[in-house]
Amino acid sequence: MKTDELIAALARYPTPVDPARSQRTLLWAVLGGALGGLALLVGTLGLSPALRVEAASAPMFWLRLAFVASTALLGWALLRRLAQPNRSAGWPAALLGLPAAIVWLVALASLASAGAVERGSLWLGTSWLACPFRIAAYSLPAFVLLMVALRSLAPTRLRQAGAAAGLAAGAVGACVYQLYCPELAAAFIGTWYVLGMLIPAAVGAWAGPRMLRW
Amino acid sequence: MNPKLDEREARLRSFMVAAQRGDESAYATFLRELAALLRGYFRRRLTSLPDEIEDLVQDSLIAVHNKRHTYLPDQPVTAWLHAIARYKLIDLLRARSVREALHDPIDDESAEALVAAPVEQAGEARRDLMALLADLPDKQRLPIQYMKIEGLSVRETAQRTGLSESAVKVGVHRGLKLLAARIRSTQ
Numbered sequence: 164m165k166t167d168e169l170i171a172a173l174a175r176y177p178t179p180v181d182p183a184r185s186q187r188t189l190l191w192a193v194l195g196g197a198l199g200g201l202a203l204l205v206g207t208l209g210l211s212p213a214l215r216v217e218a219a220s221a222p223m224f225w226l227r228l229a230f231v232a233s234t235a236l237l238g239w240a241l242l243r244r245l246a247q248p249n250r251s252a253g254w255p256a257a258l259l260g261l262p263a264a265i266v267w268l269v270a271l272a273s274l275a276s277a278g279a280v281e282r283g284s285l286w287l288g289t290s291w292l293a294c295p296f297r298i299a300a301y302s303l304p305a306f307v308l309l310m311v312a313l314r315s316l317a318p319t320r321l322r323q324a325g326a327a328a329g330l331a332a333g334a335v336g337a338c339v340y341q342l343y344c345p346e347l348a349a350a351f352i353g354t355w356y357v358l359g360m361l362i363p364a365a366v367g368a369w370a371g372p373r374m375l376r377w
Numbered sequence: 378m379n380p381k382l383d384e385r386e387a388r389l390r391s392f393m394v395a396a397q398r399g400d401e402s403a404y405a406t407f408l409r410e411l412a413a414l415l416r417g418y419f420r421r422r423l424t425s426l427p428d429e430i431e432d433l434v435q436d437s438l439i440a441v442h443n444k445r446h447t448y449l450p451d452q453p454v455t456a457w458l459h460a461i462a463r464y465k466l467i468d469l470l471r472a473r474s475v476r477e478a479l480h481d482p483i484d485d486e487s488a489e490a491l492v493a494a495p496v497e498q499a500g501e502a503r504r505d506l507m508a509l510l511a512d513l514p515d516k517q518r519l520p521i522q523y524m525k526i527e528g529l530s531v532r533e534t535a536q537r538t539g540l541s542e543s544a545v546k547v548g549v550h551r552g553l554k555l556l557a558a559r560i561r562s563t564q
């Protein structure tokens with residue numbers, strides 16, 4: 164086909180598009196993914212009964228919530244940038260480690276004041292082996308929705324965009340899982356929650372160049 | 378940015394915004410101008426793959442069309458278009474594993490590279506040849522034009538020009554030699 168004919172064909176029916184609406188695609192994917200993960204949690208493990216009374220009054224419960232929620236927000240901000248062809252990762256990538264660093268400051272303080280035996284249980288809790296995989300599992304709905312959303316947008320750094328989608332999905336999965344998770348030690352959260360978010364991030368980095376090409 | 382590029386940016390942006398609202402004539406104008414920009418941009422970067430240029434221009438036009446909802450009117454449209462062109466170029470080179478094709482590094486070029494020099498037509502090389510051909514004497518120019526450009530046979534060429542068949546052959550031979558020498562001297 165000649166280029167002039169192609170141009171005529173493309174210009175013949177220029178359906179109006181709404182850039183503001185395309186900007187909201189990622190937000191809907193995050194919210195939908197959170198709802199999907201929540202449904203998955205209620206259907207499998209259920210919400211923790213301990214959560215309602217004791218845990219919710221502990222300061223660590225709120226620190227944990229702040230950590231996962233702020234990481235999810237930063238992941239979303241990062242994705243918004245990487246979904247544009249001409250924008251780099253920028254400030255959200257630079258800030259991404261900050262919430263985890265704050266959790267680790269608290270963790271180091273509590274580890275320093277604990278005895279040797281206590282340190283082990285602060286770090287491993289009772290569910291360290293299951294935690295990262297559960298977070299990865301509950302991030303699955305968000306991961307799928309974010310990848311679909313990215314395909315409708317225009318990422319040009321495919322590996323970065325895939326990794327960012329995985330990380331944001333992981334943080335959404337962590338937001339969901341912490342409604343069940345009984346662990347409140349900062350050292351536990353700083354290790355196993357972070358690992359749980361990095362699993363989908365690694366999958367996203369692998370899948371990005373394969374699934375997001377356009 | 379110099380004023381000419383600023384002016385082009387403003388015009389492209391107004392076309393793009395109008396196209397997003399569904400303005401057909403603005404969109405056609407925009408795509409035509411963009412095709413010329415893309416052609417110039419790719420031609421400078423695909424010197425070893427000249428056959429790919431027009432395909433890549435069309436690929437990029439389709440990509441711009443399919444992703445036009447991701448352009449935000451508060452951003453420079455040139456940067457947005459350049460990012461898509463660059464992405465399509467890298468995608469092609471990666472697919473073909475052509476490394477030596479890159480004469481200019483494209484990692485850190487600015488978006489101005491896209492709007493630097495548009496190429497309006499695909500057929501410039503042919504026009505240059507016709508200009509060189511026009512300088513040849515008739516008994517060489519006409520045989521070359523009839524036989525090599527229009528594809529007539531020796532006999533048909535001889536009938537049209539009134540030359541003998543052997544004179545036609547000699548004319549083509551000498552004319553091509555002369556043309557080759559002139560092309561070499563202009564490079």
